[in-house]
Amino acid sequence: MEGRARRLIEEFGLDYLPEEFKAIIDEKHMYVSRGILFACRTSEDIRKIKEVRDFYALTGIMPSHEKIHLGTLAVVESMKAFQKKSKLTIVLVADLEALATRNVPLDVGRKYALEYHIPTYIALGLDPDKTIFYFQSENVDLQKIAFDAAKEITLSEFRAVYGDANPSRIVSVLHQMGDMLFPQLVEPMYGVIPVGLDQDPHIRLCRDYLKRTRVYNFKPIVGVYIRDVPSLDGQGKMSKSEPHKAIFIPEEDYKTLRRKIFKAFSGGAPSLEEQRKRGADLSKDVPYKILEFVLRDEKQLRKIAEDYSTGKMISGEVKEFLFEYLKSFMKDFKEKLEQARELVKANDIILIHNRNDLKNII
Amino acid sequence: MEGRARRLIEEFGLDYLPEEFKAIIDEKHMYVSRGILFACRTSEDIRKIKEVRDFYALTGIMPSHEKIHLGTLAVVESMKAFQKKSKLTIVLVADLEALATRNVPLDVGRKYALEYHIPTYIALGLDPDKTIFYFQSENVDLQKIAFDAAKEITLSEFRAVYGDANPSRIVSVLHQMGDMLFPQLVEPMYGVIPVGLDQDPHIRLCRDYLKRTRVYNFKPIVGVYIRDVPSLDGQGKMSKSEPHKAIFIPEEDYKTLRRKIFKAFSGGAPSLEEQRKRGADLSKDVPYKILEFVLRDEKQLRKIAEDYSTGKMISGEVKEFLFEYLKSFMKDFKEKLEQARELVKANDIILIHNRNDLKNII
Incomplete structure (x- = not known):
């Protein structure tokens, strides 16, 4: 822990x-x-x-x-x-x-x-x-x-x-x-x-x-x-009151998404040389931390952690990876959102009004 | 006024x-x-x-x-x-x-x-x-x-x-x-x-x-x-927090009702002689004030006001009148209460639940 x-x-x-x-x-x-x-x-x-x-x-x-x-x-x-x-x-x-x-x-x-x-x-x-x-x-x-x-x-x-x-x-x-x-x-x-x-x-x-x-x-x-x-700036938690430091679902467009991710606070060293030499500090790296919340593949996450912390991977690559991952996530999300909207429109969800409704379900 | x-x-x-x-x-x-x-x-x-x-x-x-x-x-x-x-x-x-x-x-x-x-x-x-x-x-x-x-x-x-x-x-x-x-x-x-x-x-x-x-x-x-x-003591308004100074609907029994009324604060003078001579102060007389709220017959109320304030009527008589009036009121009330209870039991009242119910009535 x-x-x-x-x-x-x-x-x-x-x-x-x-x-x-x-x-x-x-x-x-x-x-x-x-x-x-x-x-x-x-x-x-x-x-x-x-x-x-x-x-x-x-x-x-x-x-x-x-x-x-x-x-x-x-x-x-x-x-x-x-x-x-x-x-x-x-x-x-x-x-x-x-x-x-x-x-x-x-x-x-x-x-x-x-x-x-x-x-x-x-x-x-x-x-x-x-x-x-x-x-x-x-x-x-x-x-x-x-x-x-x-x-x-x-x-x-x-x-x-x-x-x-x-x-x-x-x-x-x-x-x-x-x-x-x-x-x-x-x-x-x-x-x-x-x-x-x-x-x-x-x-x-x-x-x-x-x-x-x-x-x-x-x-x-x-x-x-x-x-x-x-x-995204690594200061405190993501909040909708600071929209430029948050990633929304979905983001308005992929350009915005990419720009936000590339501006995110990095745990990598300032120069490429140092990044290769010292590796990144994952505990401060916002893109990596976000991956922990969204990347399902455990092996892939571990590999990134290892490579990134040892300098095999650099900040730009991790950001690019996160961008591509979220881009495909957003694409997938938008499709599912449309389907879910149809479901809601068709009243095909469980929408209750009170205790009696709930009782009838249990 | x-x-x-x-x-x-x-x-x-x-x-x-x-x-x-x-x-x-x-x-x-x-x-x-x-x-x-x-x-x-x-x-x-x-x-x-x-x-x-x-x-x-x-x-x-x-x-x-x-x-x-x-x-x-x-x-x-x-x-x-x-x-x-x-x-x-x-x-x-x-x-x-x-x-x-x-x-x-x-x-x-x-x-x-x-x-x-x-x-x-x-x-x-x-x-x-x-x-x-x-x-x-x-x-x-x-x-x-x-x-x-x-x-x-x-x-x-x-x-x-x-x-x-x-x-x-x-x-x-x-x-x-x-x-x-x-x-x-x-x-x-x-x-x-x-x-x-x-x-x-x-x-x-x-x-x-x-x-x-x-x-x-x-x-x-x-x-x-x-x-x-x-x-009933003439101090402030009738309140259920002081039950011995209030008349409830219905009172538990007529004996209680009578006792409460006869203990009520009177605007009449202390002695019978003075009452006859000076008449009662209606603005302080609780039984009379209560009559104003309950006695429907306007002429009867005016007559009492005149007689009582001029000493033709005395406190005891006004109290007795109020008692008899409320006694018959309570009797009548109890009968009507039973009828009204039947009405409620039979769902024969307008009991609504929300705005839509009200809309359907208007």
Whole structure:
């Protein structure tokens, strides 16, 4: 395990992934072997999930006009890995949150989600026959949890966890708890939620609430933490707020894609001679790090790692490789996106509205 | 108009009821002639309602284990008066708010509402063929307004208006705005909400929000203010938090009813002799004030006022009269309550779930 991951686990009070983790995920998935999923809250709960076997995997879509980037791809990839073992896979569209925090009207958010986000999640490999979607604004049962959570969490806690406590933040967080626990309105069941570290406050607060509630009988939700996809300049994580430092799915054109990749921060030495002599520092090389998130072929990745770190391969070659790889990835994605759009248009996805709908599926 | 009413209008920045008010209410109703409905926010909006004619009258039920008292009766009585002219009459069950602020589980609140509150409102005279009921927890459309309101109202405003800003308070207030404006999701229309002065903060904040929203096209809601039914000891208003100073509907038994009335604060002088000589001070006499809220016969009320204030009638007689009147009122109420319960059991009321249901009715 990287030193950085170890530091984060200690700093955030997370747990290392226990041996039992492999029982609740597609253990052959590259995110497991590569340590991209690197921590959890908590390992004890993961052991219990292994015992009881049933759990749901859950994630949310924020329907805004921006495309998703490689950071979100990592979440979808993780969901795919859990889908192999989960009883339920749930992807909710946070259209109410988009309204409250980003001023996206509900009809606009709905359009984004149906035309882009949902097809994208399917095109990236979530099984449309096994993935349950819903819109927050159509789900009447979330508020039943949100109102209960409202009385169990104080304003000071909100402020301590989030720094601010605007009404829009408060209702969004309370509803998000509704989302995270919603499947349990049908049947108490462990939930697994793959997230970036920045989402840990939500996980923690929700875990606090579910222990406190006097109304519901909830099983814990478990956060499984995904390593951050780095920003192209190597500073922090990839984010849509800095579009020139992120790779979107799809990128507008291959020229842009190529330019972005070639400007990415490199772990190679400044001169060709030094690169050949010293090899690249993979721990700082953004193109290599991105390959870890997207390149499925393990042998190929290892070969690149070896050649690049020993100077057999140079930065330009790795960038060219990544460009070609992502170019073909994007091509493939666009085709699948069209197919997925047809699926959505034909109502051939599982779109539920409330607890009763979910009950009928289980 | 009483001096007290005038003071309140000035203090709260309310408007006097304009002449046009009589066009939007059953003008022969005793609450109009007696000035029990004494102020509004705003008179300009009432004039506009008279022009456009369409409006909805709306009130809410808090489903807790307590029975309603005469203060709530005054709200129902006002709703009846508006129902004569309103396009829609809406009574919502605030079961989510009861959950968040009073720890009433949703299934329990539902039971209270169906077995007691809704039948009571019908037994008291709301027309079951024209009154639309819904439960907050079943209405998915409220949150569409609540989330929009969340971004238009700051935490400081919540604190300024309510003194505190607990999460349960915040979600309850935001949802209440959803309630007050919900009918307008079908069709922009003025709303009239009869309330006690203590509800004015809700009215004000909601009026602020509906001017600010960038998403919806709402017409104003108008608060029409009901004089407070006095507490039996004459100190402040009748409240269920002081049950021995309130008269419930129905009272547990006539003995209790009689005892409460005879202990009520009197405007009569201490000795019989003085009562005969000076007459009673009606402005301080609780039994007389209660008669103003319940005794329909105008002539009878005037006669009592005259006789009592001149010493022809004494406190004991007025109390006895009130007791007999309320006793017969309660008897009658209990019969009607049973009938109304049958109606509710047979699903013979208008119980809607969302905007679409309402659309189909209009």
